[in-house]
Amino acid sequence: MIRYVLCGLAMLVLAGCASTGGSLQESATxxxxxxxxxxxxxxxxxxxxxxxxxxxxxxxxRMGGVSRDGVDCSGLVQRTFLARLGHEIPRTTRRQAKVGQPVSRDQLRPGDLVFFRTGYKTRHVGIYTGDARFLHASSSEGVTTSELDNPYWASNYWQSRRIGME
Incomplete structure (x- = not known):
């Protein structure tokens, strides 16, 4: 029973990060x-x-959110890169997954984007902070950090991208 509750909770965490629609910024640069x-x-x-x-x-x-009132995973990533790091990146997870260069999981460094396949056509993104942790927006916890080696995240890991290598 607990297993089903945890699986359901994990699905809720990621429900807001599906990336099927377009965006205001369509380029993946x-x-x-x-x-x-x-x-x-x-x-x-x-x-x-x-x-x-x-x-x-x-x-x-908040699905589609980009402010302290509510933010989704790709909105947090875009906002962090622009406001704090000075790099403008696309808005959606789908577009973010195309920027930068691929980097292997064992070569991650702070600032790398980490992506997860969390369901059929559903993706989730966060920013690697170091020490096997990443910053992201969870539908159940809001903005948080999680361990990349957590069984859920490890089993759904998809790819990582490094910005600034274009």
Whole structure:
């Protein structure tokens, strides 16, 4: 019974991250601003991401949201990259999964995007923060961090992408 409850909860966590529609920004490109953070500076990127988490922790999940009133997984990623790291990336998970360059899971560094296949045509995205953790927006917990090695996330891991290698 508990297993079914946990599976159901996991499905709710990810329900808002399906990426089937279009977006205002249709291209799958990254545009750095003049004041963009050097994404190769792992310590700086990690500090910024942890600060972002501290500010957004518990922000509720809202499908299509991009503000502290509510945010979905790809909205959090887009907002973090633009507001905190100075890089404009696409809005949807589908488009985000096409930016940057593929990177293997064992080569992850802070700032890399991590993607999960969580259902039929459903994808979830977060930002790797280091120490096998990633920042994301969960429909049950809101903005949170999770362990990449958690059995659920490990079994649904799809790919990782590194921004700034274009």
């Amino acid at each position: 990254v545009t750095p601003r003049d004041d963009a953070v050097d994404l190769a500076d792992r310590q700086a990127v990690r500090r910024i991401l942890l600060d972002q988490y501290a500010q957004w922790k518990g922000t509720p999940h």
